[in-house]
Structures are given as C-alpha cells and as structure tokens.
Amino acid sequence: MPATVIVGTQWGDEGKGRFTDLLSKESELVVRYQGGHNAGHTIVADGEVLQLQLVPSGILYPYVVPVIGNGVVVDPKVLIDELDMLEGRGIDTQRLRLSGNAHLIMPYHQELDMVSERFLGKNKLGTTKRGIGPAYADKAARVGIRIQDLLDEKIFAEKLDLALREKNQVLAKVYNRLPLDRDELLERYLSYRPRLEPMICDTVALIHDELETGKRVLFEGAQATFLDLDHGTYPFVTSSNPTAGGACIGAGVGPRHLDRIIGVTKAYTTRVGSGPFPAELAEGDAVGDLLVERGHEYGTNTGRRRRPGWLDAVMLRHAVRLNSLTEVALTKLDVLSPIPEVKVCVAYEVPSPSGGWERLEGFPYHQSVLHKARPVYETLPGWQAEVETVTEFDDLPPAARDYVRFIEQCAGVPVSYVAVGPSREQTVVLPVAA
Ligand code: GDP
Ligand code: IMO
Numbered sequence: 001m002p003a004t005v006i007v008g009t010q011w012g013d014e015g016k017g018r019f020t021d022l023l024s025k026e027s028e029l030v031v032r033y034q035g036g037h038n039a040g041h042t043i044v045a046d047g048e049v050l051q052l053q054l055v056p057s058g059i060l061y062p063y064v065v066p067v068i069g070n071g072v073v074v075d076p077k078v079l080i081d082e083l084d085m086l087e088g089r090g091i092d093t094q095r096l097r098l099s100g101n102a103h104l105i106m107p108y109h110q111e112l113d114m115v116s117e118r119f120l121g122k123n124k125l126g127t128t129k130r131g132i133g134p135a136y137a138d139k140a141a142r143v144g145i146r147i148q149d150l151l152d153e154k155i156f157a158e159k160l161d162l163a164l165r166e167k168n169q170v171l172a173k174v175y176n177r178l179p180l181d182r183d184e185l186l187e188r189y190l191s192y193r194p195r196l197e198p199m200i201c202d203t204v205a206l207i208h209d210e211l212e213t214g215k216r217v218l219f220e221g222a223q224a225t226f227l228d229l230d231h232g233t234y235p236f237v238t239s240s241n242p243t244a245g246g247a248c249i250g251a252g253v254g255p256r257h258l259d260r261i262i263g264v265t266k267a268y269t270t271r272v273g274s275g276p277f278p279a280e281l282a283e284g285d286a287v288g289d290l291l292v293e294r295g296h297e298y299g300t301n302t303g304r305r306r307r308p309g310w311l312d313a314v315m316l317r318h319a320v321r322l323n324s325l326t327e328v329a330l331t332k333l334d335v336l337s338p339i340p341e342v343k344v345c346v347a348y349e350v351p352s353p354s355g356g357w358e359r360l361e362g363f364p365y366h367q368s369v370l371h372k373a374r375p376v377y378e379t380l381p382g383w384q385a386e387v388e389t390v391t392e393f394d395d396l397p398p399a400a401r402d403y404v405r406f407i408e409q410c411a412g413v414p415v416s417y418v419a420v421g422p423s424r425e426q427t428v429v430l431p432v433a434a
C-alpha cells in the first residue's frame with residue numbers, strides 16, 4: 001500500500017519516531033506534515049540514541065528522501081543545527097527536501113510564546129516555548145513569512161518590515177520587552193539561505209510524482225490526536241492538526257491517497273504540559289512514579305516530567321474515529337511488567353443533569369464535562385515477567401497477550417505491532433501487519 005500515516009493517539013510521546021524509523025525501511029519518501037521543533041522523536045538503533053525535532057525520522061536510511069511538508073513551521077537555525085548534528089554522526093542529509101510553502105518561525109514568535117505564557121500565569125498552557133502557536137497564528141492571519149521568501153531578499157525585507165511594525169509594538173507596549181533589531185534579524189535570516197536553498201522545492205509535486213509511480217510514502221505525525229487544535233483538549237493543545245486529516249493538508253494529498261493509518265499508543269498514558277487528564281494518577285502515586293521512572297517519562301525536548309496515568313480506552317476509541325485508524329501500534333508494554341494488576345479506563349463517570357453521576361462511554365465534547373470526568377476502570381491481571389527479549393507474539397506471557405487483545409477489543413481495530421523496548425529490534429510484528 002503506497003501511503004501510510006503514523007499518528008499519536010494520546011497526548012504525544014507515544015513512540016511515533018520509532019515506528020516512523022521502522023516503517024521507513026520500506027518507504028521511499030518520509031514526510032513530516034505539521035508541527036515544528038516542539039516535537040521530540042527518539043530512535044534507538046544499533047545501541048545509538050537519536051533525537052529529532054524537525055528532520056523526519058526516515059533520515060537514517062540512505063535510500064529514503066525525507067521531506068518537510070508545507071504544514072510544518074520551521075525555525076531555520078534549529079533545522080541547520082539538526083542537520084549539522086546528523087552530518088557529525090556520519091548521516092548524509094543532502095536528500096532532505098523542504099517545502100517553500102512551510103512557514104518560518106521568527107524570533108518574535110518565540111518571544112511572544114514566552115511572554116504570553118507568563119501573562120497567563122496559573123492558566124498557562126505549558127507550551128514548549130518554541131514559538132509554535134504564534135507562528136501558526138501569523139499563518140492564519142496571513143502575515144506569516146514562508147521559506148520561499150528567503151529566496152528573494154527584497155520580498156523577505158518587505159515582509160519582515162511589515163511584521164516588525166506590529167510585533168515590536170506589541171512586544172514593547174503590551175509585554176514591556178525590547179523591540180527586535182530589524183537589520184540584525186534580516187542579516188541573520190538571509191545568512192541561512194545558502195544552506196537551505198538546495199533543499200527547497202515543490203514538495204507537493206514530489207510526493208505526487210512518487211505516488212503515481214507506485215512508490216511508498218510515509219507521513220510522520222508529530223504531537224497527537226488529543227493535542228489537535230480542532231479535536232484535542234482545547235485550549236490545552238498545540239496549534240496544528242496532528243490527526244490523520246492533517247497529513248492531507250500539511251503535505252498536499254487528498255484523503256483517497258491514504259491507505260494505512262497507524263495509531264501509535266502507549267500501553268499507559270502520559271501528558272506533558274497543562275490540561276485535563278481523566279485517567280491521571282495522582283502525584284505521589286506509587287504506580288505513577290513507577291511508570292515515570294521505568295518509562296523514562298521526561299520530555300525529549302524540554303526535560304519536563306510527564307504526567308502519568310493508566311491507558312484510556314475512551315480516548316483510544318475516539319482516536320480510532322478521528323483518524324480512521326486501520327490499526328494500533330502499541331508501545332512500552334515492557335514498562336508495565338512489574339505491576340501486579342493493570343487498569344484500563346473503559347468509560348467515564350460524569351455529573352448527571354438530574355443529580356448524581358452517570359456513565360459515559362464516549363469522549364465528552366464539552367470541556368466542563370471533561371474536566372469533571374472520573375475514570376471507570378477495568379482491572380486485568382499483570383504478567384510480572386520481563387518481556388524485552390520477546391520477538392513473537394505467542395511468546396509473550398498469557399496475561400500480556402490478554403492485555404493486548406483487550407486493547408484491540410476496546411479499539412475495534414487490530415493491534416499490528418507491540419513494542420517491548422526502545423530499540424528498533426524490540427518490536428513484535430503481528431500477522432496483521434506482516
Ligand atoms: P514520540 O514523540 O512519539 O516519537 O516519542 P518520544 O521519543 O518523545 O518518547 C518515547 C520514549 O519512549 C523515547 O525515549 C523512546 O526511546 C521510548 N520508547 C519507545 N518505545 C518504547 C518501548 O516499547 N519501551 C520502552 N521502554 N521505551 C520505549
Ligand atoms: P511529540 O511529537 C508531547 C504539548 C506541550 C503543551 C502543548 C502546546 O514529541 O509527541 P506547543 O509548544 O505545541 O504550543 O505546546 O502541547 N506538546 C507536546 N507534548 N509531545 C509533543 O510532541 C508535544 N508538542 C507539544 O507540552 O502542552
């Protein structure tokens with residue numbers, strides 16, 4: 001099947017990077033379609049750990065063309081630094097292609113992200129402070145500056161002047177910050193051009209040319225379903241559309257082209273940043289601490305401790321719908337190994353209009369309901385055996401297999417992969433994916 005999308009089904013950090021890496025092996029193009037360097041995608045291969053923020057996780061295969069699509073927001077300095085890091089590790093980055101329509105993250109976006117979070121005080125979103133929200137806001141307001149603008153000094157200077165006229169006023173008068181120096185900024189951004197220019201192209205044409213000749217294209221989502229601007233837990237979301245439909249917009253393909261949509265799901269749940277989380281384990285909970293420590297649940301990008309909780313099947317069912325998932329790729333099953341009893345949130349209890357509480361099977365669309373939702377758990381026996389070296393599904397302990405089958409039943413789509421450790425080779429492939 002030529003086009004596959006990889007999407008997170010929770011609040012990010014499910015292990016999308018490792019699956020993009022795994023499936024890149026049989027792909028010709030790997031495309032990032034949204035987000036920016038708020039992402040942190042980890043690949044562990046041959047004992048080496050690689051963390052990527054902007055470059056698609058297909059970069060490790062010399063025959064793969066990695067593409068940064070039009071839907072991504074790009075901080076050019078971060079991109080160049082990442083390319084240097086990869087080159088330093090002996091990885092050829094010449095093949096990378098960059099959409100001319102992708103928007104640039106400018107220093108004022110980063111500055112505004114920081115000060116607006118500070119102004120929100122206790123209501124802050126807990127963003128990654130990378131300038132993502134302000135960059136997408138400018139894109140929607142039609143005052144953004146795009147990668148292609150770097151190719152024409154006059155146009156770039158004009159757009160920068162227009163932007164700074166407003167941004168410097170806002171920074172100085174609303175946030176009491178120093179205005180940004182126009183000449184320094186212009187010189188700095190134009191200095192990125194020689195490095196980026198050979199990579200800039202019409203990525204939409206590139207993707208379609210490949211699809212038309214039967215080549216395999218993999219779309220790598222960043223962030224996740226419940227961080228989606230439209231479908232996530234607004235306002236505690238990111239400013240792009242990580243859901244599978246976002247691949248269409250952010251890469252320039254129609255839905256008819258998408259054949260396989262893989263929802264990467266952690267065997268439990270984590271969230272970094274603020275916002276509702278019904279199956280969250282309270283601070284100090286022993287299982288929560290175990291998940292964080294065994295799962296190394298600290299942000300790849302910002303180092304923040306991730307908030308832990310049990311797997312939420314209500315969210316998973318909703319993610320199956322929102323993304324038209326064809327399957328689920330389950331990660332971090334190994335982290336649950338020592339736990340005697342494993343819980344899965346199968347429904348919520350929410351306040352009933354007639355008083356008391358009532359059971360809700362679906363994900364609440366109304367924020368007040370979501371904020372009050374209490375988890376209803378089903379308890380399954382744990383397996384209390386290490387699974388890191390298992391390579392065949394049938395060799396997993398029976399209770400671990402039952403846990404996977406239970407998730408499958410809840411999701412209503414097959415589980416096609418089970419990851420039992422961070423490395424590429426610690427992946428159990430189920431017959432449905434083979
Ligand atoms: P992404 O943003 O979805 O690509 O995920 P991150 O890379 O931010 O976070 C996932 C973390 O879990 C990384 O440190 C991975 O190396 C690690 N990881 C991924 N899959 C597994 C797994 O099956 N078991 C364990 N123990 N760690 C995993
Ligand atoms: P990957 O691709 C986890 C969260 C932030 C914050 C909210 C908004 O590695 O899964 P933003 O900087 O995007 O405006 O922040 O979204 N967030 C992520 N959480 N993984 C990510 O990416 C994230 N990218 C953004 O913590 O709550």
Ligand code: MG
Binds near residue numbers: 012013014041042
């Ligand atoms: Mg991550």
